[in-house]
Each structure stands twice: as structure tokens, then as C-alpha cells.
Amino acid sequence: MNSDLSCNSVTDELQVLESVFCQSGEFTLHDLNAEAGSARYTITVSDSSNNEQSPNLGSTIAITFAPGPCYPKSLPDISLTSDLLTRKAADKMKTSLIEYANAYLCGEPMAMEIVEWIRLHFKEYANYENQQEMTPESQGLGTCVTSLLRLDHMRAKGRYIKTLTSWCEELGIMGRIIFVERLILILLEGHQARVKEFILRLKTQKVDVDSSGKACKEKMMSVLSDKPTDKHRFSSFEVSEMGSVQELRKYFDSLNLSQLYDEHLQPLCRHPLQGAIR
Template sequence: MAEPVQEELSALAAIFCGPDEWEVLSRSETDGTVFRILAKAEGFMDADISLQLVFHLPVNYPSCLPGVVVNSEHLTRAQCLTVKEKLLEQAESLLSEPMVHELVLWIQQNLRHVLKQTETGSGSEKCTSTVSTTADDGLWITLLHLDHMRAKTKYVKTVEKWASDLRLTGRLMFMGKLILILLQGDRNNIKHSPVRYASKDVKTL
């Protein structure tokens, strides 16, 4: 990992030092780093909106764009997708320099304006998303968002068996009502993993 990126990660950990504001989800010399930031931004009627931002920094970052997943209990799927698109548009203007903190600050200051551009449609479905990154050697990193889990113990054992059978590594994370599964491994094994098909309301972006 390049020194500027290491310095950026250290700075982010120091800035987002409140309870549950910062968590490194995965770190690899070949696949980069995945981490989560919890932030609040001003929405409509001056109400604070909690955002969960998951960033994937590939090994050649910041020469390439980071991967981004946006989740919020206060936003619809369409609004989450719009926030992600605007963050990536902003990131394009910051290529070749560490940008995560700038992106977080930007969305905190501009969320209200971003939401005004969103066509809400039915507006009832809360956002859920998956971020996948590919490499020439076939390795994938995929983040799945589960809608719910009825039998936790049984489901965890089943996921562990599926991951073992497919030679995947990963992590199952419970953060309040949010349930995430981070998987890493062979591209084809990820694509055909039963975990993806057993995950309700998961969409690949």
C-alpha cells in the first residue's frame, strides 16, 4: 500500500473516531482495502440523515476511482443510488490524490441538493446494494446486504459451509439492523455462490 494511502487511512481513523464511525472490513496487498464510515448529513427540513458509506480502495488508488456503497435507513433505493452517482462524479475531479475525506465532506454539505434531484417514485423501498470489483486474475470482492435473517445460528453455519466449499474468505457483520456479508475469492465462485441467491433484495451495481 502506497504511503499516501496509509496516511489517508490513519487520518480517517483519527477523524471518524466516534462510536461505530469507522471500521476496516478487509485489507489485502492484492485487492486493496475496504472500510466503512458512518456520517451524518443535513437533509430536508434541516434534519440530520445518517449515512453508511463503504469504500473500496483498489491497490492502484488514488490513480483510479474508489468503489462506493451507500446505505441509509432514512433514504430510498433511488436516493441511495443518486448519492453514489454524485459521489463518483465528484471523485473523478479528485483523481491522483487521496479523496475519501473530501468526498465525505462534500456529501455532508450537499446531500440536501442531491436529494432534490432524485425522482422518488414509490419511495418506499429502502436501499440495499452490492459492490463488486474485478481483477484480471479473477479475484472478486463482493459486499452483500441482507434484508433479514430469521434463524441466525443456522444461517451463519450455512454461510460458513458455502464459503468453505467454494474456497471463499469473508466476514459476516451485524451492525444494528444492518446485516452485511463480505466475500472474497475466485470470480466464478463468487458469481455462483448460493449466498448471493439466498440474499433477499440484493442488487449488483
């Protein structure tokens, strides 16, 4: 691998990380060898969930990265430290993280994506008890949730939809992707951890193309709502094209999601922002 490319990847990424994790104690640079393209630094974050059953999960996890000369073609060395993780839980979490990163992240600077994965999955491993193998019941799948996401646009519509559909099939998530006027919505129903995994993939994997036709990640997705539910409204994940916001309103009424529409969609339907299928 070109050593200059490796050096640039590390130093450029460090600048971004220092600007993002700029609060006291969030980012610590231990060592940097610019000529070799290697470094060692620690990012300390809290988990991204508010779990009433685990109120102590405001605690932090420290992630130490040590990218080497072959980074980002190969993964950086990573170590995890938290008072809420037993050694076995930390090892289990690291193994799962490495599997994910090898499958989806190699080839591009990946520290932000790794931090996001850890924040979203921290609760599962912090709840790892009695050093037993994690089962579906102990993985922290959580309750069933209904989540509403909004996309700004799609350029490669067919490819995008195919990717989302395959993720839902793999994760056991049901719901709809809805196109109406200038709005693109994703309505999801599934176990909390699986929906979080879907959202993580949407943030970190290449699902669309940019204006030059190059594969790119989703940078303009927003989560409008994410709430527990005891209802099961869907048996599949499908595409729904609607002709008007009035039809959208009737659809949400039929699902007993009128409140969700009133709180999050009615303002958008009054003043839809620019952006749709291009």
C-alpha cells in the same frame, strides 16, 4: 502504477481517517490487504446542515469505501446506505459523486473530500421524492443566502481570483472578494446549494500554491456567516480593493449589512490576525 505507492496511499489515509472519525461507530475497518494496497472500510456521518424543514436530517449515512491497487489514480468502489435515501436517490447521489470525483479528486487520497461532498449534499438527495428526476426546484437549491468567508492569505493572487470568478460564473453566484489591510474576505450571494458547492470546491480543489510554489488546496478558510436573505445586492462577482477598515465599514453599511459587520468583522478589524497577500 507503483504498488508501493498505492499501498502507502491506502495505509497512510487509513491512519488519518481513524484519527478524524474517532467517535464510536464512525469508522469501521472491514478488511485490509497492506501488500496489495487494498482495503474496505465504512465511515458513518450525519449531514452537516440544520434544516428546519427536514428535522429528521440528523439521521446518518454510511459510506463504504473499497480502494483497490490503482487507488488513488482511480476511484475507490463506493456504496451509500441511509434510511433517508431510496435506492433511486442513492444511485443518483452516487452518480453525481463519481462525476465530481473523476473531475476533481483523482490522483490524491480522496476519502475526506468524498465525505465532505456527501455531508454537504445529503439533504438534496434525502429530499428526493416520488422517484422523479431532480429539477432545479427539487434539487434542494434552498433559499437565497448571504455568506461571508475569510481567507488567511493568497500567494498566487491572480490564479486564485480567476478560479473563484469562474466558479461563481458557473454556479450563478454573485458577490465580492474584498482585500483590506490584512483581511481577505469573500462575500457571496446565491442559492444555498450553490454556495455550499462553492465552499466545497474551495476546500477540496487546488486553488493556490504553497511556499515551494506547488499547487495546494485551501486549508485556512473559515465561514464567518451563512444566513438566508431576501435581498439581491449584486449582479456580478468582482474584486474590491479597499484602503481602510473605515471604508469597509461604510461599504457594509451601504449594503444594509451593518449587523454582519458588527458581529463578525469588527472584532477582526480591531485585532487582525497575521496573514494576507504574500
